[in-house]
Amino acid sequence: xxxxxxxxxxxTEQQKVLSLNTEPHxxxxxxxxxxxxxxxxxxxxxxxxxxxxxxxxMLGKVRYKVQFPLGKLPKEVENYxxxxxxxxxxxxxxxAQASALAEGEDDTFxxxxxxxxxxxxxxxxxxxxLTADVSQKASWVLENKVGVCDEMTSLFIAMARSLxxxxxxxxxxxxxxxxxxxxxxxAHGWAEAYIPSVGWVPFDPTFGEFGYVDVTHVKLQESMxxxxxxxxxxxxxxxDIELGKINIDTSVDSAGAKSKDYVIIESEVxxxxxxxGSYNVVKASVENVKNAYFATTLHIGSSSEVEIDKKKxxx
Numbered sequence: 599x600x601x602x603x604x605x606x607x608x609x610t611e612q613q614k615v616l617s618l619n620t621e622p623h624x625x626x627x628x629x630x631x632x633x634x635x636x637x638x639x640x641x642x643x644x645x646x647x648x649x650x651x652x653x654x655x656m657l658g659k660v661r662y663k664v665q666f667p668l669g670k671l672p673k674e675v676e677n678y679x680x681x682x683x684x685x686x687x688x689x690x691x692x693x694a695q696a697s698a699l700a701e702g703e704d705d706t707f708x709x710x711x712x713x714x715x716x717x718x719x720x721x722x723x724x725x726x727x728l729t730a731d732v733s734q735k736a737s738w739v740l741e742n743k744v745g746v747c748d749e750m751t752s753l754f755i756a757m758a759r760s761l762x763x764x765x766x767x768x769x770x771x772x773x774x775x776x777x778x779x780x781x782x783x784x785a786h787g788w789a790e791a792y793i794p795s796v797g798w799v800p801f802d803p804t805f806g807e808f809g810y811v812d813v814t815h816v817k818l819q820e821s822m823x824x825x826x827x828x829x830x831x832x833x834x835x836x837x838d839i840e841l842g843k844i845n846i847d848t849s850v851d852s853a854g855a856k857s858k859d860y861v862i863i864e865s866e867v868x869x870x871x872x873x874x875g876s877y878n879v880v881k882a883s884v885e886n887v888k889n890a891y892f893a894t895t896l897h898i899g900s901s902s903e904v905e906i907d908k909k910k911x912x913x
Contacts, residue, residue, distance in 0.1 A: 658890030
């Protein structure tokens with residue numbers, strides 16, 4: 599019996615694998631950890647991989663304008679501009695929506711930001727059984743404006759690919775404080791887009807992180823499509839194999855210092871006094887203190903008695 603596990607951490611720009619222990623011992627290949635049992639006599643086979651991973655902040659990766667539309671691409675990334683099973687980037691509605699968002703823009707990072715921010719603002723995150731159990735196509739997400747992280751990411755990737763920008767699907771673990779979940783650490787999906795002379799740049803439409811992901815994102819797998827499996831099994835002999843569920847447990851060993859702000863925000867209220875039924879305006883001035891592109895989100899909070907026209911703005 600053989601089991602190949604593709605869902606495990608590797609070294610990347612943002613993370614370093616400090617240790618990786620497997621039981622039973624697994625052979626590490628380019629596409630997974632290969633576990634093997636010979637002359638199987640047990641009725642139940644277990645395998646596990648335990649990793650310690652150090653992540654670091656990777657903000658401001660794009661430091662200059664990259665012209666859009668893109669020119670000739672390296673052969674190794676061309677495949678990521680093509681449609682796949684759930685990322686139907688050749689769908690006319692997806693092509694039309696992406697073209698409308700990119701119209702008049704000549705900066706690749708700005709185009710990707712507009713695709714990601716539009717997805718975050720217009721697709722409602724919904725854990726209903728319809729979308730949580732079976733991943734839907736990007737065109738379905740665009741039509742219904744609802745989905746989970748995999749589907750929001752698929753739509754973003756599909757729009758990017760339709761514009762000739764290579765993009766791939768990333769699976770891993772991430773930390774959330776959302777009350778939709780019983781546990782803070784959850785399996786999660788986000789995207790990476792390829793920008794020439796820069797490399798692969800992460801975008802997470804679900805978390806509202808555009809051009810970066812925070813340090814609680816632990817990357818475990820990258821793929822053309824979200825349906826690519828995390829495990830593969832094969833066996834020989836006159837036996838029936840029943841597959842169990844993969845359990846993932848994540849915890850924090852230690853945390854570093856709080857990162858410095860990338861932006862300075864100053865705000866002022868334009869009117870000192872208001873009455874019932876009147877309105878006011880909050881003016882915000884935002885300064886980017888780093889020599890790089892940085893996307894952020896401004897939020898406005900208030901008491902329940904105050905109605906706000908726009909509670910958040912992506913910049």
